[in-house]
Amino acid sequence: MTTLSPRALNRAMLARQLLLRRSHLGVLDAVRHLAGLQAQSPWPPYYALWTRLHGFRPEQLSELLVNREVVRIVLMRGTVHLVDAADGLAWRPVVQPLLDRDLATNTQHAAKAAGLDLAEVAGHARELLAGEPLTAGRLGERLALRWPGRPPSTLAHIARNLLPLVQVPPRGVWxxxxxxxxxxxxxxxxxxxAPPDPAALVLRYLAAFGPASVLDVQTWCGLTRLGEVVEGLDLRTFRDEAGRTLYDLPDADRPDPDTPAPPRFLGGFDQTLLSYADRTRVISDEYRRRIFTKNGLIPQAVLCDGVVRGVWRIERAGDSATLTVTEFARMSTKDRTALTSAGARLLRFAEPSAVHDIRFVAEY
Known part of the structure; x- marks a missing residue:
């Protein structure tokens, strides 16, 4: 069995995630290809596509949201993802077990929901939402009219976990x-x-993130006991340097480990940082502990030679917008030059009306 080095795994991930070179895919095709985009907050999907696609314009994604071709919906790991509409309908039933588990174990809501007929709550919520889209607060208030004494937030949480709820525009529109x-x-x-099909979900994961272990797949989607599903598929197997078995599609792209990887600005919550149990193919354990906060916020990272070397932010003050790149390790002159050029384009994308400045700050 072939052993793949961390660099080989890194280059495979970059290729699948459209980070080795910008793609000419259409926006909808890119969302499908990437197996969705992490979307806890509205704007990271836009930056994710900007750094991956040639000529991406924010209105292209906004139009897909408004036209209902993509949706924002709770999916993998119980977090909000922006996905192709068909994937939302197909994947939401597959991840239902992890949302059921959350209802039973959630420290904020489980005790407050004790004794409720959860299916009855979900059924009434469905009836209410059939009339008009509702905010979580308003949905909870209306449910509380039928279940007085129960916290509206808990009732809304039950509906969120048992019903396939999409976040409707203007939420997420640039x-x-x-x-x-x-x-x-x-x-x-x-x-x-669609009927739940875990095998199809695993194949989509491998197409977007492979080669990967069973534990990697489970980390991405939040499900457990996928070993039997993976073993039943026609996949190629590898090992990593720790001896773990990795699985991949037989004809998937696995570039030469020496393939150059240009610097990239990743958006917040970028899925490359969240979709593996072993994340060392893209970020060291030291840097992961440094940037993964206790409140679950994942900052905007900078890749150099395919791995995290810092973070970035844009701050607007009056008519000026400053892009600050914080280096965790000394960057080469070549990488700084490339980031300066890309940063100028990023500022034109994010703050087109401002006067622009770019700064590098060393924290090493």
Missing amino acids: GRSGQTTYATAQDWLGRPL
């Missing part, structure tokens, strides 16, 4: 603000959910 407002996926998209 340049606009809006409360998180829900409709059921079936009502919003006019189509039913």
